[in-house]
Amino acid sequence: MKRNAFYWIIQIMSWSFITLTSLKYSGLADETPMYRLIYVCTYMILGMGISHLYNYIHESYDPENFTSRQFIVFPLLGSLTIGTCFALTDFIFFNRSRYLHGEIDAMDCIFFIFDNIWLVIPWFLFYHLYRFVQVHESRRQRILAAEKMLKVVELENLKKQLNPHFLFNALNSIKALTISDSRQARDAIMQLSDLLRLSLNLGDQQKAMLSEEIKLAQDYLALEKVRFDNRLRYEFHVQENIDNILIISMSLNTLIENAVKHGIAKTKNGGLIQIEITTLGHDVIIKVRNTGQYNPQPKTSANGIGLDNLRKRLELHYGSKASFSITNEEDTVLATIVMPF
Known part of the structure; x- marks a missing residue:
């Protein structure tokens, strides 16, 4: 609707300008008001009618398949057609008597044809x-839509990889207990059931509330606490009034899984995991610090999936607006996510 309204507004404005300009240089400006009104109405109807027919014919072709030659030929043919129609109309209805009385000659009529062609060329150039x-905009929108769809598919594939990876780590925690303490193993299985219920609820979402992510992380650490006992200690330091912030689902838990698997599990006396979540401006900053040292290993089907997926998901969601880093400090590893909310 808006496009059609814009089209007709431009039509009326442009052909009003062309018609009044033609009237000024036609030699008829001194005629009676009624005569000039008939002239203006005739030219307006003729110009808008032929140009609308031109637009109808032009839209029947696919402009994306136009060659550069067609982009040149179409405006020239349109200008020539309307310019000639203007000149013939002017001669037949308005200047014929002047020609018969010798006031204008054939050369004047030829020049008048070219004058009319030049007069309508700007309309075709603008059109x-x-x-x-x-x-160009339609093509750009289609490309953006295709890229967005590709991102959605890629994100879904990453989530499908991430959930089995999360389950794999949790089952590893229980496996050790089945030999050493069957009672604790049963308790751990119950905790795992609750944990999986929450993770599945989050699994259908690309983003989750921070409070849900923290609850998932706390349940996961409680499960790991059964396995590591006093070797695992953890602390949460969360800024107040930010529970409803949306972050990428499973992002916090990915960092904590990495801290347990590559930090606490590989340290003889275990250690401490500190989770700090704050905001700065329009960014949420998640820091997970754990005892140990980070030594990247070659990626396999069971190694490196979590962090690699996290990087990809951050990039797909936020591009350069988000960042992820993991660095070694003295006796600890610091993993940091910064993402807008």
Whole structure:
């Protein structure tokens, strides 16, 4: 609707300007008001009618398949057609008597044809420029839609990899207990059931509330606490009033899983995991610090999936607006996520 309204507004404005300009240089400006009104109405109807027919014919072709030659030929043919129609109309209805009385000659009529052609060329240039912009914008929107769909598919594939990875780590925690303490193993299985219920609820979402992510992390650490006992200690330091912030689902838990698997589990006396969550401006900052040292290993089906997926998901969601880093400090490892909310 808006596009059609814009089209007709431009039609009326442009052909009003062309018609009044033609009237000024036609030698008829001194005629009676009624005569000039008939002239203006005739030219307006003729110009808008032929140009609308031109637009109808032009839209029947796919402009994306136009060659550069067609982009040149179409405006020239349109200008020549309307310019000639203007000149013939002017001669037949308005200047014929002047020609018969010798006031104008054949050369004047020929020049008048070219004058009319030059007069309507700007309309065709503007029309084709507008159509070119439309085609370019339509192509750009389709590309963006395709890229967005590709991102959604890629994110879904990453989530499908991430959930089995999370389950794999949790089952590893229980496996050790089945030999050493069957009672604790049963308790751990119950905790795992609750943990999986929450993780599945989050699994259908690309983003989750921070409070849900923290609850998942606390349940996971409680499960790991059964396995490591006093070797695992953890602390949460969360800024107040930010529970409803949306972050990428499973992002916090990915960092904590990495801290347990590559930090606490590989340290003889275990250690401490500190989770700090704050905001700065429009960014949420998640820091997970754990005892140990980070030594990247070659990626296999069971190694490196979590952090690699986290990087990809951050990039797909936020591009350069988000960042992820993991660094070794003295006796600890610091993993940091910064993402907008």
